[in-house]
Amino acid sequence: MKKNSLTLAFLSVIGLLSIMFSSCSKVNSVEDPHFTEDGFYLPDSDSKHAFELVHPNKIKYYVEVSGSMNGFFRANQPTQFKTDVWEIMSYFSALPSEVIILTNNGSTGVRMSIDNFRQQMNTGSFISSASTQVPIMLASIINDIKPRQGEVAVLISDMKYSPVGANAPKVLMEQYSPDVSRILGTFHKPVCLISAVSNYLDKKTVVNESPYYFFLIGNEGEVAYLRNAISTLLDNNHRFIDNIESGFDYGAPTYSFGIPEYCYQLDEEPAFVDFDESASDTCIINLKVDLARYRWLISDSACFKNAFKCKALYGSNVSVGNVKIEVQNITGKKLNRTATAIVQLKLFNLTMDSEVIEWSLELPDLNVEKFTRFFGALGENDYTKSYSIENFIQGIFYGGVINKTLKPNYILISKNS
Numbered sequence: 001m002k003k004n005s006l007t008l009a010f011l012s013v014i015g016l017l018s019i020m021f022s023s024c025s026k027v028n029s030v031e032d033p034h035f036t037e038d039g040f041y042l043p044d045s046d047s048k049h050a051f052e053l054v055h056p057n058k059i060k061y062y063v064e065v066s067g068s069m070n071g072f073f074r075a076n077q078p079t080q081f082k083t084d085v086w087e088i089m090s091y092f093s094a095l096p097s098e099v100i101i102l103t104n105n106g107s108t109g110v111r112m113s114i115d116n117f118r119q120q121m122n123t124g125s126f127i128s129s130a131s132t133q134v135p136i137m138l139a140s141i142i143n144d145i146k147p148r149q150g151e152v153a154v155l156i157s158d159m160k161y162s163p164v165g166a167n168a169p170k171v172l173m174e175q176y177s178p179d180v181s182r183i184l185g186t187f188h189k190p191v192c193l194i195s196a197v198s199n200y201l202d203k204k205t206v207v208n209e210s211p212y213y214f215f216l217i218g219n220e221g222e223v224a225y226l227r228n229a230i231s232t233l234l235d236n237n238h239r240f241i242d243n244i245e246s247g248f249d250y251g252a253p254t255y256s257f258g259i260p261e262y263c264y265q266l267d268e269e270p271a272f273v274d275f276d277e278s279a280s281d282t283c284i285i286n287l288k289v290d291l292a293r294y295r296w297l298i299s300d301s302a303c304f305k306n307a308f309k310c311k312a313l314y315g316s317n318v319s320v321g322n323v324k325i326e327v328q329n330i331t332g333k334k335l336n337r338t339a340t341a342i343v344q345l346k347l348f349n350l351t352m353d354s355e356v357i358e359w360s361l362e363l364p365d366l367n368v369e370k371f372t373r374f375f376g377a378l379g380e381n382d383y384t385k386s387y388s389i390e391n392f393i394q395g396i397f398y399g400g401v402i403n404k405t406l407k408p409n410y411i412l413i414s415k416n417s
Contacts, residue, residue, distance in 0.1 A: 027266070027273055027414045029353040030314050034410040039271035041410070043252070050251040053228070053293065054221030057150030058096040061089065062141050063117070064157035065101055065126040068380045068387075071200035072158075072212065075124020080239055081198035081212060082121055085156060088214075088233055089114045091335070100144070101126070102137055134161040134392065135179045141217060142187045152218035152226055159213050160380040160387040176388060180395025190247035191396055192216040192227045192295075195371055196239045200383045207383040211241070211374045220248050224293055228337040231296060232329040242370035243295050244393065247401030250293060252409050253361055258286030258342065263413060271412040275350075282348040283413050284321070289361070291325075291339035297364050299327050299339045308343060310359035315351040320344065347413050354414035365403050368393055 027039035034042055065073070072081035089097070099117040101110045112120075120126060137155065145153045163172040184191060193215050200210035214230055216223045227243055234240035257265060261284035263275040275283045289308075291298050298304055305323055312318045321344030328338045347355060371393065377385035 025416050027271065027354065027416050028412060029414065029416060030356065032313065032354075032356045032410070032412065034356065035271060035412050039266045039269060039273060039412055039414065041270050041412075043409075044407075050254045051221050051224070051249070051293065053225040054150070054219070055225060056095065056152040056218065056222040058152070059092055059226070060141075060145055060151060060153050061097065061099045061114070061117075062137070062144075062153060062155045063099060063101055063126075064137065064155070065128045066158075066160075067128050068158050068160045068162070069212075070127050071202045071205075071207070071210065071383060072198055073121060073124060073126045074201040075127065076122070077201055079198055079201060080237070084196065084198065084234055084237055084239055085121070086118055087237075088230055089117070091229070091233060102140070133163065134159060134388075135176070135183060138180065138183045142183065145217065147189055147218045147222075150219070150222060152216060152222045154226065154230075155213075155215040155217075157213055157215065158211065158386060159215070159389050159392055160377075161392065162380050162387065173388065173391070176391045177395040177398070180392055181398055184247075184396060184401050187217070188247070188401060189217055190220040190223050190245065191401060192223050192243055192245040193393065193396065194227065194230055194234070194243045195241035195374070196234045197241060198239065202383065205383065210383045211386045211389075213386075213389075224248075227295075228292065228329070229335040232335050232337060235329065241373075242297065242368075244365075244368060244371070244396075245295050246365070246396050246403055249404045250363070250406050252407035254290040254293075255409065256288045256290075258288060260285050264417075269412075270410065271414070273414050273417040275413055275415045277350070277415065282346050285345040285347070285357075285411060285413070287343045287345055287359070287411070289341040289343060291341055292337050294361075294363055296339075297367060297370075298361070299325055299341075301325050303364055303367070304341050307361045307363060308341070308359070309362060310345065310357055312347065313356045313358055314354075316347060316355040317349040318355075318357050319346045319348075321346050345411070350413075350415070353416055354412060357411040357413070358408050359411065360408040361406050363403065363406065366397060 026037045028035045028037045072079050099112050141153045145151045197209040200207040231240055231243050260272055262280045263272040263283050266273050324342040326340045374386040375390045377387040380387040
């Protein structure tokens with residue numbers, strides 16, 4: 001009996017030691033639900049989603065030709081507007097495209113090729129006395145494009161809403177933002193507003209920097225692709241101001257890693273093993289965050305640092321070290337934007353054998369600082385500002401097409417392997 005009892009006790013001790021040894025050697029010793037016990041990432045379906053930049057199948061340019069646009073279209077005189085608009089259309093000329101001239105009441109009118117548009121633009125055929133009916137323009141465009149077929153609408157306009165001659169124009173102005181929200185919310189497609197400047201040649205007035213806009217509507221992949229391309233062409237000519245967007249579902253940020261310090265990456269996983277605290281009390285992970293899907297402001301170093309959020313989930317300390325932003329808008333003579341933030345993450349004071357860092361981006365969705373220089377116009381004859389543009393921007397931000405918050409990502413660091 002004593003022999004059997006000793007044998008059972010011995011086996012129990014061996015079993016307990018085996019369980020303890022097995023538990024202590026797990027890579028994911030904290031049993032975090034985002035990883036297997038061996039350290040392999042288990043992202044949920046939402047985190048896996050990250051839309052790709054997609055070349056559109058067709059571009060439809062909708063050009064406003066109201067009276068406030070005359071200074072851009074002045075007959076037989078060069079303007080930066082003409083140069084930039086033609087450069088953009090010309091760059092995408094291999095794609096199926098057409099130009100639709102918006103009529104006096106804002107509805108779709110004459111359709112023409114980009115070559116015919118160029119000829120009429122240069123010779124002043126679009127000089128007009130009409131007012132700008134932005135809500136009608138938006139409704140007309142939405143009824144005309146086919147996003148399911150890969151079409152993207154590009155509205156070219158100074159965006160000066162002026163309901164002249166309409167019933168109760170002051171009331172219509174007060175209702176402008178809700179009207180924009182309702183129209184875009186019903187269509188429920190991503191949008192992007194790109195701001196540019198051009199010289200403006202009125203009959204007696206020359207303005208060196210007068211604002212106008214490209215307003216994009218379509219699927220998020222195609223809109224983001226055109227946003228980058230149009231912004232690049234404008235930026236190359238020093239006429240780009242900023243871009244803002246709404247209605248995007250970014251999923252989770254996409255990323256890769258550089259070479260870590262004092263640990264080793266597990267295959268291609270966001271997991272790092274064999275952290276050697278005897279060599280250093282700080283594990284350093286070099287995280288590379290892809291920024292090309294987002295509006296350009298996120299590539300500003302100060303803006304990115306403010307947007308980047310991280311925390312350790314199990315009581316250790318994590319801090320952000322050096323941050324480097326690398327941007328290239330042209331690759332191989334093509335408009336192909338790459339933007340990467342290289343973030344140094346420092347993990348120290350581990351409370352257990354492993355730790356998990358949660359990180360994400362809080363995008364500057366509502367940051368319109370670069371647009372504010374065009375706010376506050378008292379009338380549409382102020383060619384240095386954009387009459388009612390602040391109302392339009394408010395409408396696109398608070399409609400049914402708001403950007404979705406980015407999903408977080410996770411990084412596992414372990415002393416085990």
